[in-house]
Amino acid sequence: xxxxxxxxxxxxxxxxxxxxLEEHDVSYEDRHIKEQNxxxxxxxxxxEKSGLDIKKFFNTSGMLYKEMQLKDKLPEMTLEEKYALxxxxxxxxxxxxxxxxxxxLTGFREAEWExxxx
Numbered sequence: 001x002x003x004x005x006x007x008x009x010x011x012x013x014x015x016x017x018x019x020x021l022e023e024h025d026v027s028y029e030d031r032h033i034k035e036q037n038x039x040x041x042x043x044x045x046x047x048e049k050s051g052l053d054i055k056k057f058f059n060t061s062g063m064l065y066k067e068m069q070l071k072d073k074l075p076e077m078t079l080e081e082k083y084a085l086x087x088x089x090x091x092x093x094x095x096x097x098x099x100x101x102x103x104x105l106t107g108f109r110e111a112e113w114e115x116x117x118x
Contacts, residue, residue, distance in 0.1 A: 003028035003117075006038065006097035014096045017108035026117060028098075033090035038097075040080075040087040046097070047083070050104035054082050057094055057106055064091045 005021065005028040007014035021028055038046070047054055055074065059065055070092075074082065086092050098105040103116050 002101065004031060004097075004099040005029065006031045006033050006093075006095060006099070008033050008090065008095050011095055013108050017096045017098075017113070020108070020110060020113065024117070033093055033095055033097075037090040038087060038093060040083040043083045043086050043093075046099060046104040049099075049102075050106070052104075052106065054079060057086060059092055059094045062091055064089060 003026065005018065007018065007030065009015070009032060018030075043057065047057060050056070058070065058074070060071070065071075070085075077085070094106040096108055098113060098116070100116060105112060105116060
């Protein structure tokens, strides 16, 4: 199974998730979200594969999200506009992101990751 782990290395949740992957001998491709931000096309594919609400892909606790007042703006935006917005800056994207062949997980919840990987 090929896994893509999209992270921001300074994020403590990402560090915890990475440590968990290594402790469970899970091999993955690592991607720095700031240096290699997901494209709108990738985000669309991941969103569709995840079955999650698009809001789950936004880093709602991030400073940029708050500065841009996205809580008020997102309901008025189209899905395509949301993909483009997420693709504009990696700091808007919820992390870590774990992309498997069948699933896409946002954030790190150990039980959810265990169920997806084992």
